[in-house]
Amino acid sequence: MFSLGHFRVVFVWLAFALAMATPAWVYAQANAPNVEKLKTQADEAMDNLRYADALDGYQKAYAVSHDPRFLYNMGRALGALGQYPEAVERLERFRMDAPADLKARVPQLEQLITDFKRHVSTLSIKCNVAGARVLVRQKEVGTTPLAELRLNAGPATIEVVAADYVVQRQNVTLPEGNRLDVTFDLLPASNTGILVVRAEPAATSIQLDGHAFGGTPLETTLEAGPHRLILAREGYRDLVTSAVVERGVRRELDFKLEKSPSVFTRWWFWTIVSTVAVAAIGGTVAALVCANTTSCERAPDLGNIAPFQVRAP
Numbered sequence: 001m002f003s004l005g006h007f008r009v010v011f012v013w014l015a016f017a018l019a020m021a022t023p024a025w026v027y028a029q030a031n032a033p034n035v036e037k038l039k040t041q042a043d044e045a046m047d048n049l050r051y052a053d054a055l056d057g058y059q060k061a062y063a064v065s066h067d068p069r070f071l072y073n074m075g076r077a078l079g080a081l082g083q084y085p086e087a088v089e090r091l092e093r094f095r096m097d098a099p100a101d102l103k104a105r106v107p108q109l110e111q112l113i114t115d116f117k118r119h120v121s122t123l124s125i126k127c128n129v130a131g132a133r134v135l136v137r138q139k140e141v142g143t144t145p146l147a148e149l150r151l152n153a154g155p156a157t158i159e160v161v162a163a164d165y166v167v168q169r170q171n172v173t174l175p176e177g178n179r180l181d182v183t184f185d186l187l188p189a190s191n192t193g194i195l196v197v198r199a200e201p202a203a204t205s206i207q208l209d210g211h212a213f214g215g216t217p218l219e220t221t222l223e224a225g226p227h228r229l230i231l232a233r234e235g236y237r238d239l240v241t242s243a244v245v246e247r248g249v250r251r252e253l254d255f256k257l258e259k260s261p262s263v264f265t266r267w268w269f270w271t272i273v274s275t276v277a278v279a280a281i282g283g284t285v286a287a288l289v290c291a292n293t294t295s296c297e298r299a300p301d302l303g304n305i306a307p308f309q310v311r312a313p
Contacts, residue, residue, distance in 0.1 A: 121153040193222060
């Protein structure tokens with residue numbers, strides 16, 4: 001039989017358990033109206049194609065309630081925003097967490113996950129330098145090595161950056177619903193950097209520190225420091241500029257060449273033309289004057305009857 005002391009112990013533990021449980025229960029009850037308000041606002045945003053606002057509302061509602069229905073709603077909003085890897089992750093969590101009766105309300109769940117997965121690619125990156133930063137489409141996504149990274153399929157530029165190593169880039173196409181394995185071998189950075197020069201339209205010749213190169217695009221490794229560039233193309237002004245190359249850094253420059261002025265708009269052309277025109281006009285006037293005055297007539301023929309001179313007809 002239980003003694004009075006035993007009852008006291010049970011009572012103390014029961015009181016402690018209730019004290020610990022009550023705040024969570026009270027919190028959930030107090031926030032239930034707020035959760036439904038957030039859902040209503042998010043549903044309205046979804047109906048009006050304001051997917052980012054809808055996602056924000058569903059995320060806030062889930063943070064308060066942990067209701068799995070918001071996982072499904074977040075998945076739909078993320079899919080509408082084109083963020084397919086995140087959408088698949090939310091829908092798969094919904095599939096695990098939601099009770100059977102709730103999942104029965106979305107019979108198209110498996111088809112939806114399959115459709116979204118078609119837009120997802122899995123990327124794996126190996127590198128000879130551990131801990132190097134990885135950027136995909138100019139967004140940092142982790143550090144090397146990367147075993148499984150879900151990304152939107154399609155063209156992408158992958159960059160791997162590590163201190164004291166030359167930055168490396170690869171342009172790839174992430175396959176739809178498939179996996180791509182990429183390897184990077186970073187080279188230690190010496191006192192050099194990489195300079196990339198592009199121009200629109202393309203330059204046909206480049207002078208770099210007085211040395212002739214082919215046209216653009218140009219990619220070359222240079223000593224760190226300033227370098228002088230002259231880009232040229234027939235029919236366009238020479239572009240004279242300088243570029244500073246940093247140690248271990250890839251510097252990319254894009255230029256726009258300007259057309260040379262037409263020969264008919266150059267000041268010296270019109271000066272010459274004006275001078276020639278005046279001379280030509282002067283000659284014409286002189287010819288007209290000579291044609292209409294006796295002072296320009298030919299010299300008279302001399303007669304042959306001495307001692308007189310007779311003007312010929």
